[in-house]
Amino acid sequence: MAASSLLPAMLLLLLCLLLSPQGCSTRYDPTWESLDSRPLPTWFDEVKFGIFIHWGVFSVPSFGSEWFWWYWQKEKRPSYVEFMETNYPPGFSYEDFGPLFTAEFFDANQWAAILKASGAKYVVLTSKHHEGFTLWGSKYSWNWNAVNVGPKRDIVAELATSIRNRTDLHFGLYHSLFEWFNPLFLYDASNVFKTRQFPTAKSLPELYEIVTKYQPEILWSDGNGNAPDTYWNSTGFLAWLYNDSPVRDTVVTNDRWGVGSICKHGGYYTCSDRYNPGHLLPHKWENCMTIDKRSWGYRRNTQLSDYLTIEELQLVETVSCGGNLLMNIGPTHDGRIDVIFQERLRQMGVWLSVNGEAIYGTKPWRTQNDSLIHYFVVCFFLQVKLIGHKGQLKWVSLGEKGMTVAVPQLTPNQLPCQWGWTLQLTNVN
Numbered sequence: 001m002a003a004s005s006l007l008p009a010m011l012l013l014l015l016c017l018l019l020s021p022q023g024c025s026t027r028y029d030p031t032w033e034s035l036d037s038r039p040l041p042t043w044f045d046e047v048k049f050g051i052f053i054h055w056g057v058f059s060v061p062s063f064g065s066e067w068f069w070w071y072w073q074k075e076k077r078p079s080y081v082e083f084m085e086t087n088y089p090p091g092f093s094y095e096d097f098g099p100l101f102t103a104e105f106f107d108a109n110q111w112a113a114i115l116k117a118s119g120a121k122y123v124v125l126t127s128k129h130h131e132g133f134t135l136w137g138s139k140y141s142w143n144w145n146a147v148n149v150g151p152k153r154d155i156v157a158e159l160a161t162s163i164r165n166r167t168d169l170h171f172g173l174y175h176s177l178f179e180w181f182n183p184l185f186l187y188d189a190s191n192v193f194k195t196r197q198f199p200t201a202k203s204l205p206e207l208y209e210i211v212t213k214y215q216p217e218i219l220w221s222d223g224n225g226n227a228p229d230t231y232w233n234s235t236g237f238l239a240w241l242y243n244d245s246p247v248r249d250t251v252v253t254n255d256r257w258g259v260g261s262i263c264k265h266g267g268y269y270t271c272s273d274r275y276n277p278g279h280l281l282p283h284k285w286e287n288c289m290t291i292d293k294r295s296w297g298y299r300r301n302t303q304l305s306d307y308l309t310i311e312e313l314q315l316v317e318t319v320s321c322g323g324n325l326l327m328n329i330g331p332t333h334d335g336r337i338d339v340i341f342q343e344r345l346r347q348m349g350v351w352l353s354v355n356g357e358a359i360y361g362t363k364p365w366r367t368q369n370d371s372l373i374h375y376f377v378v379c380f381f382l383q384v385k386l387i388g389h390k391g392q393l394k395w396v397s398l399g400e401k402g403m404t405v406a407v408p409q410l411t412p413n414q415l416p417c418q419w420g421w422t423l424q425l426t427n428v429n
């Protein structure tokens with residue numbers, strides 16, 4: 001091609017770079033068809049394991065569930081009503097818990113060290129749950145945020161800074177679209193969501209605020225309040241997020257953007273809490289689950305049997321089926337990560353320090369589950385070794401039925417790790 005014919009193309013490219021902050025990169029329309037065509041940023045599939053943190057005013061009563069306010073005031077569940085009548089004076093409101101959310105022991109650097117030791121590669125903090133209390137000083141949540149009430153600290157900013165300065169974890173934020181008892185939301189609900197006072201004045205401005213101010217790499221939406229995505233203007237917001245936001249190139253989103261969107265639209269799929277299909281899916285997915293079997297928030301009334309053991313945390317099963325594991329912990333109202341959660345996190349970190357190459361950056365094998373064995377492509381086979389143990393293992397081919405591997409007889413002290421072991425197969429065909 002002649003040099004003169006390249007000139008118009010070069011001028012067009014230069015014009016794109018001058019007029020658009022992204023150059024000539026793809027722009028997305030505010031429709032699900034367009035938004036769903038955006039490729040998922042590659043980092044998310046590679047990291048495999050993250051930590052969810054549910055923390056808020058619900059951590060003060062720390063009884064029953066993070067849905068404490070709803071179960072007490074709306075459903076009036078007897079155990080919650082009795083708990084309040086027994087332990088608090090008449091007339092005590094949920095808002096009165098706000099000043100008691102003190103966070104005096106919250107040390108973002110300590111949290112960052114604990115999360116790093118778990119082997120997790122991303123973290124998602126509840127910036128606002130369904131109670132409406134924001135962990136940053138939102139100008140759209142006057143006098144019901146952590147800067148004005150309780151800790152009088154910007155929790156989101158402190159944790160984001162520590163995570164970014166002291167770890168290699170990607171920082172993410174959870175945000176609830178709806179709020180149980182917000183008068184604007186209740187007004188819209190009474191009008192069958194034909195009015196849009198709440199998303200216009202509250203929910204959408206908060207989303208723009210946290211993205212612009214804290215630049216999260218994961219935006220974990222939740223709580224549609226039985227309203228459609230058109231009420232929330234989800235497609236309009238996501239178009240801005242993907243086209244013009246400061247995290248447009250790296251941000252990952254989930255599928256909870258209004259009735260009908262879950263497991264159908266958005267970035268990766270969550271489908272339901274504790275979702276674990278047990279087989280390979282054609283779309284990237286995440287298993288968000290809790291160490292405490294009954295609650296996402298911290299509970300003072302837990303029993304030891306309420307906590308999942310390290311063997312029950314489903315990392316291997318989830319990753320072998322193409323998913324990421326988002327494992328939840330619930331800190332205390334004063335800012336501590338309870339020792340039972342710390343133990344599980346550090347146990348996971350110890351296991352990953354030996355077996356991480358069979359988790360991070362892997363692709364699912366053609367068979368996902370065979371009894372107690374889960375398969376990944378670690379590299380390719382002919383040689384077999386036990387990761388963390390020196391030497392190669394003897395094996396016998398069974399043709400189409402697979403292979404038999406002779407596992408060495410090791411004492412507990414000789415085992416590479418305590419809870420599970422990985423066979424590495426090289427030169428697979």
